[in-house]
Amino acid sequence: MKKQTGAGRAPNIRDVAARAGVSHQTVSRVLNGSDRIRESTRQSVLDAIKATGYRPNSAARALVTRRSGLIGVLSTHQNAHYGPQTMQIAMERTARQAGYQLVLVSTSGERGAVDSAIERLLALDVEALIVLAPRTEVYRALAGVEARVPVLALDSSRREGASNVAVDQFLGSRLATRHLIDLGHKEIVHVGGPQDWIEAEERMQGYLFELGEAELEVTPPILGELSADFGYLAGRDLLRGRRFTGIVAINDQVAIGLLHAFREAGADVPARISVVGFDDIPEAAHIPPGLTTVRQDFVAVGERVVEAALAEIVSGAPSGAILLEPTLEVRGSTAPPTDAGWWASRPLS
Amino acid sequence: MKKQTGAGRAPNIRDVAARAGVSHQTVSRVLNGSDRIRESTRQSVLDAIKATGYRPNSAARALVTRRSGLIGVLSTHQNAHYGPQTMQIAMERTARQAGYQLVLVSTSGERGAVDSAIERLLALDVEALIVLAPRTEVYRALAGVEARVPVLALDSSRREGASNVAVDQFLGSRLATRHLIDLGHKEIVHVGGPQDWIEAEERMQGYLFELGEAELEVTPPILGELSADFGYLAGRDLLRGRRFTGIVAINDQVAIGLLHAFREAGADVPARISVVGFDDIPEAAHIPPGLTTVRQDFVAVGERVVEAALAEIVSGAPSGAILLEPTLEVRGSTAPPTDAGWWASRPLS
DNA sequence: ATCACCGATGAGAACGGTCACATCTCATCC
DNA sequence: GGATGAGATGTGACCGTTCTCATCGGTGAT
Numbered sequence: 001m002k003k004q005t006g007a008g009r010a011p012n013i014r015d016v017a018a019r020a021g022v023s024h025q026t027v028s029r030v031l032n033g034s035d036r037i038r039e040s041t042r043q044s045v046l047d048a049i050k051a052t053g054y055r056p057n058s059a060a061r062a063l064v065t066r067r068s069g070l071i072g073v074l075s076t077h078q079n080a081h082y083g084p085q086t087m088q089i090a091m092e093r094t095a096r097q098a099g100y101q102l103v104l105v106s107t108s109g110e111r112g113a114v115d116s117a118i119e120r121l122l123a124l125d126v127e128a129l130i131v132l133a134p135r136t137e138v139y140r141a142l143a144g145v146e147a148r149v150p151v152l153a154l155d156s157s158r159r160e161g162a163s164n165v166a167v168d169q170f171l172g173s174r175l176a177t178r179h180l181i182d183l184g185h186k187e188i189v190h191v192g193g194p195q196d197w198i199e200a201e202e203r204m205q206g207y208l209f210e211l212g213e214a215e216l217e218v219t220p221p222i223l224g225e226l227s228a229d230f231g232y233l234a235g236r237d238l239l240r241g242r243r244f245t246g247i248v249a250i251n252d253q254v255a256i257g258l259l260h261a262f263r264e265a266g267a268d269v270p271a272r273i274s275v276v277g278f279d280d281i282p283e284a285a286h287i288p289p290g291l292t293t294v295r296q297d298f299v300a301v302g303e304r305v306v307e308a309a310l311a312e313i314v315s316g317a318p319s320g321a322i323l324l325e326p327t328l329e330v331r332g333s334t335a336p337p338t339d340a341g342w343w344a345s346r347p348l349s
Numbered sequence: 350m351k352k353q354t355g356a357g358r359a360p361n362i363r364d365v366a367a368r369a370g371v372s373h374q375t376v377s378r379v380l381n382g383s384d385r386i387r388e389s390t391r392q393s394v395l396d397a398i399k400a401t402g403y404r405p406n407s408a409a410r411a412l413v414t415r416r417s418g419l420i421g422v423l424s425t426h427q428n429a430h431y432g433p434q435t436m437q438i439a440m441e442r443t444a445r446q447a448g449y450q451l452v453l454v455s456t457s458g459e460r461g462a463v464d465s466a467i468e469r470l471l472a473l474d475v476e477a478l479i480v481l482a483p484r485t486e487v488y489r490a491l492a493g494v495e496a497r498v499p500v501l502a503l504d505s506s507r508r509e510g511a512s513n514v515a516v517d518q519f520l521g522s523r524l525a526t527r528h529l530i531d532l533g534h535k536e537i538v539h540v541g542g543p544q545d546w547i548e549a550e551e552r553m554q555g556y557l558f559e560l561g562e563a564e565l566e567v568t569p570p571i572l573g574e575l576s577a578d579f580g581y582l583a584g585r586d587l588l589r590g591r592r593f594t595g596i597v598a599i600n601d602q603v604a605i606g607l608l609h610a611f612r613e614a615g616a617d618v619p620a621r622i623s624v625v626g627f628d629d630i631p632e633a634a635h636i637p638p639g640l641t642t643v644r645q646d647f648v649a650v651g652e653r654v655v656e657a658a659l660a661e662i663v664s665g666a667p668s669g670a671i672l673l674e675p676t677l678e679v680r681g682s683t684a685p686p687t688d689a690g691w692w693a694s695r696p697l698s
Numbered sequence: 699a700t701c702a703c704c705g706a707t708g709a710g711a712a713c714g715g716t717c718a719c720a721t722c723t724c725a726t727c728c
Numbered sequence: 729g730g731a732t733g734a735g736a737t738g739t740g741a742c743c744g745t746t747c748t749c750a751t752c753g754g755t756g757a758t
Contacts (some may be wrong), residue, residue, distance in 0.1 A: 014453075014712050023738045028716060029412070036736060058473050059411035060714035064743050068408065085434045092455050099464060101473065103419075104451045106441050124407050124450065148359070228635040253632060260635040283602060286577040286609040353707045361744050377746060385706060409744035412713050 008239060011052040020048035031056060062125060071095050071309055072126035074117055075106040076133040081226065081253070082281040083298050084132055087154065090302025091130065098310050100127070107133065114141040128152065128309040134198040150312035152305050155198045156323055163312065164321040165305040169199045172294040172326035173206025176248050176276040179292070179328055181214045183336045185246035185274060190221035191234050191258065193250040200250055203278065207248050213278075219244070226250060230258020239265050245273060245337035252277035252284050252293055259287065259333070270335035280329050289332030298324050360401040380405060380549060381457040411474060420444050420658055421475035423466055424455040425482040430575065431630040432647050433481055436503065439651025440479065440524070447659050449476070456482065458545060463490040477501065477658035482510070483547040484683035499661035501654050504547045505672055512661065513670040514654040518548045521675035522555025525597050525625040528641070528677055530563045532685045534595035534623060537569035540607065542599040549599055552627065556597050556627050568593070575599060580606020588614050590673050594686035601626035601642055608636065608682070619684035629678050639680030649673055 014033075017024040030045040040244045048054075049135040053081060060073030063069045073091065075084065103124060107117035114137055121129060126206050127149055131138060134155035142151060142162070144258060145337060153159060180188050190207045211218050222237065224230040231254035238244065241260065249255040255277035262269050269275055269289060277293035284291040300325060308319040353516055361379075362677035363551040366373040376415060378386055397403075411417045422440065424433065441451045452473060456466040470478060476498055481489060483504035491500060493510070502508060505515040529537050543550030553570060560567050561663045571586065573579040578654035580603035587593065588610065598604040612616050618624055618638060626633060633640040650673060657668040 013716095014714080024714090025716085025739080026737060029737085032716085038736065041736080055468075055472055057412070057714050059408045059417065060743090062408035062499065062743095063406070063412055063714080063745085064716045066743080081434075084356055085430075088453075088454060092453055096454065101469065102453045104437075104441055104453055106438060119404075120445075120450065123404055177704075192507050228632045256632050256635050260637070261638060283577045283632070286581055286605050288609070288612060340695075362746095363744085373744090374709080374746085375707060378707085381746085387706065406744050409713090410746075412715085412744080413746045415713080652724080 010057075010346070011054045012057070013054070016025055016045065016052055016054045016191060019052060020045045043303055066125075068125040069100055070103050070124055070126045071100050071119035071306065072129045073102050073104050073123065074121065074129065074133055074138065075104060075129045076109065076135065076277060079164075081251075081279075083279055083296065086298035087132065087302035087305075090299040091220055091306050094218075094303045094306040095252070095310075098306070100306075100310070109135055109137050111137065114138050115144070118142065118145055122149070127313050130154065130305055132310060135194075136196045136198065139198075139250060150249045150318070152309050152312070152319075154301065154305060156202065163308055163319045164323075165301055165308055166199075167296040167298075167301060167324045167326050168321070169326075170206040170314075172211070172278065172296065173203040173248065174210050176278065176292075176294050176330045177207045177210035179276060179330065180246040180248065180274055180323035181210060181216070183274065183334060185337050187219070187244040188216065188246040189219055189238060189242060189244045190249060191231065191238075191247060191249045191254055192221045192223045193226050193254075195223055195296060203248075203250060224254075226253055228253045228257035228260070230254060232260050234258065235261025236265075246334075247273065247275045249275060249277050251308070252279045252281045252291060253290055254291070254300065255333070256283075256287055259291075269333050274334040274337065285331060292331045292334040293329050294326045296325060296327045300324055359404065359406075360403045365397045365401055367401045367416075368401060369394045372568055373523050379558075415474070417474040417476060418449055419452050419473060419475045420449050420655065421452050421454065421470035421473065421478045422469065423463075423478065423480050423482055423487065424453060425458065425484065429686055430600075430628075432645065435439070435647035435649035436481065436654075437570050439648040440655045443652045443655040444659075444664065447655070449659070457486075457488075458484055458486050459487065460490075464493070467491065468492055471617045473496070479503065479658060481560050482504040484543075485545045485547065488521075488547075499658055499667070501658050503552065503650065503654060505670070506547050510667070512668045514650055514657055515671070516645040516647075516650060516673045518551035518673050519555040519558070520626065520674075521645065522552040522597065523559050524625065524675065524677045525638055525643050526556045526559035528625060528679065528683060529595040529597065529623055530559060530565070532595075532623065532683060534686050535565055536568070536593045537565065537595040537597060538568055538585075538587060538591060538593045540580065540596060540598045540603055541570045541572045542575055542603075544572055552597075554597060573603075575602055577588075577602045577609070579603060579604035581609050583607065584610025585614075588616060595683075596622065596624045598624060598626050599626045601640060603638055604642070604682070605632075605636055621685065621687055623683040625683060632676070633678070634680060638682055641680045642678050644676045644678045646673060646675075 013027050017027045027045050030042050032138050072321045093281035095102050105117045105121055107113045118141055129149055129151045131153040134153060139159060151162040153162050153164050154166055156164055156168060192204050192205060222234045235258040247258060249258055254277050258275055259269055262273055267273050277291045278331060280293045284293050310318050357697060362376045363373045366376045378395050379391050446449050454466045454470055456462045467490055478498055478500045480502040483502060500511040502511050502513050503515055505513055505517060509556050539553060541553050571583045573583060583606040598607055604624050607624055610620055611622055626640045629642045629644035635640050653671050660668050
C-alpha cells in the first residue's frame with residue numbers, strides 16, 4: 001500500500017543492525033544513548049542508520065515503554081483568543097524541550113462531546129491531560145473518568161485529583177474594580193462572560209467582593225460572549241437603560257466593543273465613562289483612548305502547567321495549585337468620574 | 350510504577366475476551382465493527398468491555414496497522430494571531446470528525462529547529478503533515494526530507510510534492526490596493542510583513558502589481574513584524590518623512606498600530622489618510638473609524654486543508670492546489686483623498 | 699447421505715521496539 | 729596462570745493489537 005522508493009517497507013531496527021553487523025539490541029542502545037557502547041561501534045551504527053534512512057517507530061516504542069511522549073490538551077472551539085493561544089504556544093515550547101509533544105483536542109461544551117474528547121485523548125495514551133477549557137461541563141465529565149494520568153487545569157478552582165495553574169482571576173477582577181472605586185466611581189457595572197466558564201465566574205466574584213467592601217450598590221451584570229460584537233451590543237443596551245460611570249469588562253475584546261458603542265453614542269471615555277478590560281491583549285494600548293486592563297502572564301502560565309505536568313508524570317503525586325498574580329495596567333480608558341455620568345447629557349427616556 | 354486501582358496493569362483485549370468467553374480476535378472484531386458477529390456475542394463482548402474498563406491501546410493498534418491517526422501541524426512561535434488560530438480550530442474539528450487527531454509542533458524560524466520539528470512529527474508516524482508556517486526556511490527544510498507522507502502547505506506557493514490550500518493573498522492585496530486607487534489615491538505606501546514569510550511577499554506583490562497597472566509611483570515599503578506595536582512605530586516613521594494619502598497594511602494588527610500613530614499626530618483617518626488592513630479580525634469593525642480590510646475565510650481554509658490531507662492519505666496522490674478568494678470589507682478607514690494629504694496641515698520639516 | 703459452501707469464530711504469527719538476562723572478551727589480581 | 733569482574737554485546741520474550749488462515753457447525757444442492 002504505502003508508496004515508497006526502494007524497499008517495500010520502512011527500515012527497522014534489525015535492518016540497521018544487519019547493515020552495521022551488530023545485534024538489534026546494540027542499535028537500540030545507540031538510539032537511547034547508552035554509554036556502554038564502544039565508540040567505533042556507535043559510529044558504524046550511526047552510519048547504518050543514515051544509510052538506511054531509518055527512523056524509529058514511536059508506536060512500537062510507546063507499546064513497550066508505555067510512555068507515549070504525548071501530553072493531551074483539552075480545549076474549546078471558542079478559543080480564538082489571545083490568552084489561550086499564547087498559553088498553548090508556551091506549553092508547546094516547554095513540552096518540546098522536555099521531549100514531549102502536544103496533542104490537541106477541542107470540544108464544544110456539549111455533554112457527549114466533552115466525554116468523547118477526553119476518551120480520545122486517553123485512548124492515545126497521553127501521559128498527562130491539561131484542561132485549557134475551564135468550563136463546568138468539562139469538570140463534570142472529568143469527574144466521571146477514572147484517569148490513570150495526571151490532570152491539570154488552567155484555572156484556580158481546586159478540584160479533587162486535579163492540579164491547578166492559573167492567574168488569580170478573583171484578584172485580577174478585584175484590582176480592576178478597586179481601581180475604579182479608588183478613582184471615585186460609585187456606579188460600576190460588570191459585563192461578564194458565559195456562565196459555564198469558570199474564570200468568568202471568578203472574575204464576577206472579584207467584582208462583587210470589592211463592591212461589597214466599598215459598600216456600593218450592585219446592579220445586575222450583563223452576561224454574554226467574549227467578543228467585541230457582544231461588547232458592542234451590551235454597550236448599547238447599557239446606555240439605553242442604566243446609570244453608571246464605570247464598567248468592569250470580562251475581557252479586552254468586550255471592552256473594545258463597549259468603547260465602540262459609547263463612542264457612537266457620544267458618551268466620551270474616560271470623561272463620562274471609565275472602562276477596564278482584562279487580559280492586556282497586544283492591541284490594548286493602541287485602541288483609543290488606550291485600554292486600562294488587567295495583565296496576565298499567559299506565557300508563565302503555559303510554562304508552569306507543563307512543568308507541573310512533567311513533574312507529576314515523574315513523581316505520580318499531584319503538584320497542588322500554583323496561582324500567579326495579575327497586575328493592573330492603567331491607560332487612558334479610566335479616569336475619575338464626572339459629577340454626573342454620561343446620562344446627564346442625554347437623560348434616560 | 351503506574352498507580353491504579355485494582356490490577357497491576359490496564360486490561361487488554363485478551364482480558365476482555367476471557368471475561369466474555371470468546372477469543373481475543375472476536376473482541377477485536379467487535380471493536381472494529383465487523384458485521385460478521387452474532388448479535389448476542391457482540392453484546393456479551395460489549396458488556397465485558399464495560400465491566401473491565403477496557404480501553405484500546407492506540408500504540409499497539411498503530412504498530413500493526415501502520416496508521417497513527419495523527420495529522421502533524423507545523424506551526425511557528427509567532428502565531429498568536431487570529432488567522433492561524435482560527436484555522437487550527439477548524440482543522441482540529443474537521444480532523445476529529447474523520448477520526449484523526451492533530452499533533453502540534455511549533456518552531457522558531459531557525460535552521461536546525463525546523464529540521465528537528467519535522468523530524469519529530471515524522472517520528473510520530475503522522476499520516477499527513479500540514480504546514481501552518483509558510484516561511485521560506487520551512488520549505489528549505491521540507492525539501493531535504495524524504496517524506497513518506499502527504500505534505501500540505503497553507504499558502505499559495507506551489508511547491509514540488511506539496512499540495513496547497515490558501516486564500517489568494519496576491520488577489521487580496523490587489524483588492525485592497527485597487528480600492529484605494531479607485532478612491533482616487535495616488536500616493537500609497539505598503540507596510541509589509543517579515544521578509545521570510547511567504548504570504549507577506551505575496552501581499553507585497555499584489556500591491557506592486559496594482560500600482561503598476563495604475564502607473565503610480567512606488568515608494569519603498571516598510572517591512573517589519575505583524576504586531577500593533579510595530580504598526581505604531583511604522584506609523585510614526587511614515588509621518589516623519591513620507592508623502593502619502595493611503596496605506597496598505599500587512600494585517601489588521603499593524604493597521605491598528607498605524608491608526609494609533611496617526612490619531613496621536615492629529616492626522617485624521619480617513620479624512621487625510623486612508624488605511625486598509627488584512628484578515629478582518631473580529632475587532633476590526635469596532636475600532637474607530639472602522640477598519641476597511643480584506644476578509645479571509647480562515648475556517649474554510651482549515652476545513653479544506655484537512656479534507657485534502659485525508660483525501661491524499663487515502664489516494665496517495667497529491668490533491669493539487671486550492672485557492673480561495675478573499676473579499677474586501679469596506680468600513681470607515683478609507684475615503685477619497687483630500688486635495689492635499691495629511692502633510693498639508695503639518696508640512697515636512 | 700454426501701459435499702460444497704457460508705457465516706461465525708478461533709489460533710497463531712506478525713508489527714518494531716525495549717527489557718531482562720545470558721554470554722563473551724579481556725585486563726587485573728593474587 | 730586461573731579466578732574474578734566489568735565492560736561490551738547478543739538472545740529471546742514481551743507489549744497489545746490486527747492480519748491471515750484454519751476450523752467448526754449448519755444448510756441447501758446433488
